[in-house]
Amino acid sequence: MQLRPKKQKSLKMTLALATTSLLAGLPQVRAEEVKLPEAPWAKWSGTIGNLYYAEQDRVTAIEPVISLTAEFSGERKWTNKFVIDTLTGASHNGAAMANTPQTFTTPSGAGHYTIAPGQVTLDPSFKDTRLALSSSWSQPLGTDYELTAGVNGSREYDFTSLSLNSSLSRYMNNKNTKLSLGFSGEFDSINPVGGAPVGLSTMAAKGTMGASDSKQVLDLLFGLTQVMSRQWIVQINYNLGMSSGYMNDPYKITSEVVAAGNPGAGDPTGTYYYDKRPDQRLKHSIFVDSKYHTDGWGIIGSSYRYFFDDWGISSHTFNIDYRMALTKKWFVEPSVRYYMQSEADFYKAFFSQGTPLPDYMTSDYRLGKMTAITLGVEIGRKLDSYGKEISFRAQMYTQSGDSHPADAFGSLQSVDLYPSVTAVIGQVIYKF
Amino acid sequence: MRFLFILTLLFSANTWAEDFSLDAYKGQVVYLDFWASWCGPCKESFPWLNQIQQKYKDKGLTVIGINLDKDKTNADEFLKSHPAVFKIIYNTQGDLAKKYGVKGMPFSVIIDKNGKILHSHIGFHMDKTNEYVQTIEGALK
Amino acid sequence: MKILFWILASVILSNCASLGVEPWERDLLSQDEMTFGSNAVELGYEQHTYFSKEATSGGNGFSGGGCGCN
Numbered sequence: 329m330q331l332r333p334k335k336q337k338s339l340k341m342t343l344a345l346a347t348t349s350l351l352a353g354l355p356q357v358r359a360e361e362v363k364l365p366e367a368p369w370a371k372w373s374g375t376i377g378n379l380y381y382a383e384q385d386r387v388t389a390i391e392p393v394i395s396l397t398a399e400f401s402g403e404r405k406w407t408n409k410f411v412i413d414t415l416t417g418a419s420h421n422g423a424a425m426a427n428t429p430q431t432f433t434t435p436s437g438a439g440h441y442t443i444a445p446g447q448v449t450l451d452p453s454f455k456d457t458r459l460a461l462s463s464s465w466s467q468p469l470g471t472d473y474e475l476t477a478g479v480n481g482s483r484e485y486d487f488t489s490l491s492l493n494s495s496l497s498r499y500m501n502n503k504n505t506k507l508s509l510g511f512s513g514e515f516d517s518i519n520p521v522g523g524a525p526v527g528l529s530t531m532a533a534k535g536t537m538g539a540s541d542s543k544q545v546l547d548l549l550f551g552l553t554q555v556m557s558r559q560w561i562v563q564i565n566y567n568l569g570m571s572s573g574y575m576n577d578p579y580k581i582t583s584e585v586v587a588a589g590n591p592g593a594g595d596p597t598g599t600y601y602y603d604k605r606p607d608q609r610l611k612h613s614i615f616v617d618s619k620y621h622t623d624g625w626g627i628i629g630s631s632y633r634y635f636f637d638d639w640g641i642s643s644h645t646f647n648i649d650y651r652m653a654l655t656k657k658w659f660v661e662p663s664v665r666y667y668m669q670s671e672a673d674f675y676k677a678f679f680s681q682g683t684p685l686p687d688y689m690t691s692d693y694r695l696g697k698m699t700a701i702t703l704g705v706e707i708g709r710k711l712d713s714y715g716k717e718i719s720f721r722a723q724m725y726t727q728s729g730d731s732h733p734a735d736a737f738g739s740l741q742s743v744d745l746y747p748s749v750t751a752v753i754g755q756v757i758y759k760f
Numbered sequence: 761m762r763f764l765f766i767l768t769l770l771f772s773a774n775t776w777a778e779d780f781s782l783d784a785y786k787g788q789v790v791y792l793d794f795w796a797s798w799c800g801p802c803k804e805s806f807p808w809l810n811q812i813q814q815k816y817k818d819k820g821l822t823v824i825g826i827n828l829d830k831d832k833t834n835a836d837e838f839l840k841s842h843p844a845v846f847k848i849i850y851n852t853q854g855d856l857a858k859k860y861g862v863k864g865m866p867f868s869v870i871i872d873k874n875g876k877i878l879h880s881h882i883g884f885h886m887d888k889t890n891e892y893v894q895t896i897e898g899a900l901k
Numbered sequence: 902m903k904i905l906f907w908i909l910a911s912v913i914l915s916n917c918a919s920l921g922v923e924p925w926e927r928d929l930l931s932q933d934e935m936t937f938g939s940n941a942v943e944l945g946y947e948q949h950t951y952f953s954k955e956a957t958s959g960g961n962g963f964s965g966g967g968c969g970c971n
């Protein structure tokens with residue numbers, strides 16, 4: 329797409345050319361004949377995508393995206409992205425599965441729902457729509473540096489987030505080496521339905537800390553990209569993240585169960601404690617990414633990330649994909665991702681009655697010990713030689729943890745304390 | 761010692777695998793354009809190169825496109841969709857690129873009538889073509 | 902023997918120092934698919950999905966705010 333060309337420039341150029349023609353003694357050459365092609369004001373390109381994510385019996389999400397990039401002269405780039413994210417369905421409330429019926433209050437406090445014995449404790453009232461906008465500008469600084477600055481904003485009914493980021497890259501060694509340094513600052517405000525519960529207060533006597541709370545995140549990123557050979561490129565990133573503020577999940581609870589040795593040991597007492605997490609978190613991650621071109625039909629991508637934080641969580645993530653050209657236009661790309669994480673120090677699948685309440689406690693399955701596998705295949709077609717492309721991707725994501733932990737007792741031994749999650753993901757991306 | 765001598769000989773024989781010499785263009789202003797089929801800005805530069813070649817041909821400008829594709833067939837395919845009215849030289853070995861110190865793609869060198877390098881630039885920027893034209897015209901005077 | 906060793910050593914060293922390619926040897930590297938983060942929308946989807954389902958994130962650029970968690 330070409331927008332208005334620069335008018336003055338063409339005039340100046342034709343004048344200059346006309347003058348030289350005259351000087352060269354060729355007066356018969358008229359101005360319009362010496363007109364040379366001109367730069368468009370901006371070159372536009374974009375991507376439209378849609379994501380469908382559906383968990384068995386739980387959440388369904390639809391996430392359309394549109395991203396537009398304008399490229400200006402001097403390799404300056406402006407990218408804008410708009411995302412809508414709609415979630416509906418049921419969400420795990422954190423309470424342990426039981427052999428007796430369990431009744432819970434909805435987050436708003438206005439309603440109740442009952443979970444049958446042996447069923448996963450899902451809060452059926454989950455619904456959310458998120459809007460996100462981001463804009464970023466990048467441009468070279470001299471011949472060796474590149475500067476990027478961006479802003480992101482997102483809003484959903486109980487969460488508002490605003491972030492700023494910037495990074496500076498330096499090219500070295502004939503552009504074979506790139507060093508990057510970046511930072512991002514994020515400011516979040518949380519307004520949970522029914523107010524933010526006081527951590528570790530009980531569902532029956534919910535205390536709230538007011539209508540809203542906040543959180544700040546500061547991220548630092550250090551990156552190195554190195555061309556290894558004509559076929560191989562590698563990237564190493566180190567990311568330090570510092571969060572402070574409200575990090576509890578206001579909708580998650582922990583079950584209190586009858587202590588071991590008592591009649592009905594392991595059965596819920598009917599008391600549920602609200603989630604409470606530390607208000608500080610320091611995260612480190614080291615990420616290595618590699619792309620290898622077979623110089624024939626394929627590109628092999630592989631990456632590994634090691635993560636650890638001061639909540640006691642560490643994780644390993646492995647990713648491999650292989651993009652194969654089937655013809656000059658069609659390609660297929662199978663991919664596998666393997667993820668494993670350890671649990672947070674304060675993760676508890678249940679809380680035993682009569683023991684002292686810990687400082688922090690969560691039963692959020694996402695902070696528990698788990699492994700996850702994603703299997704996927706993408707198929708796509710190039711529509712021209714300038715980057716126009718359409719692709720479709722289907723993935724299956726399975727998350728599983730310790731369903732029968734060693735410390736389970738009584739009736740807890742006969743229930744699933746970490747119900748697994750399976751999701752199917754469909755994705756369409758059109759680049760133009 | 762003799763081994764080294766043979767090595768040097770072998771090397772120099774390789775360097776000029778393509779018989780290209782500026783001597784043939786003495787008295788001409790030469791615009792050398794190093795390009796490859798996979799290079800995006802090269803596609804943009806071709807129409808402009810065609811036009812300056814046509815425009816200044818009679819005044820003594822010779823545009824030479826030096827192709828640096830590893831595989832010549834890729835270059836030929838490119839030329840089908842982006843025809844060139846200027847001279848094309850294939851330098852699959854890349855020794856000419858090395859000789860002229862190509863630092864990015866495309867890379868252009870403007871050489872005056874006496875064979876001296878007047879100017880060189882990395883990349884092709886439509887908004888900088890004014891400067892390129894001025895240099896060419898200066899050299900043609 | 903000594904000379905051979907020095908020649909070998911210098912060849913290896915110079916190869917390490919000059920890791921990378923000449924500008925005209927980027928025929929494969931110049932492809933979009935060989936650029937990290939070139940498929941930004943797909944990367945965004947992945948980061949958002951895993952950020953919502955797992956305790957750990959980060960390492961690969963900045964994933965802008967918002968949770969959409971459950």
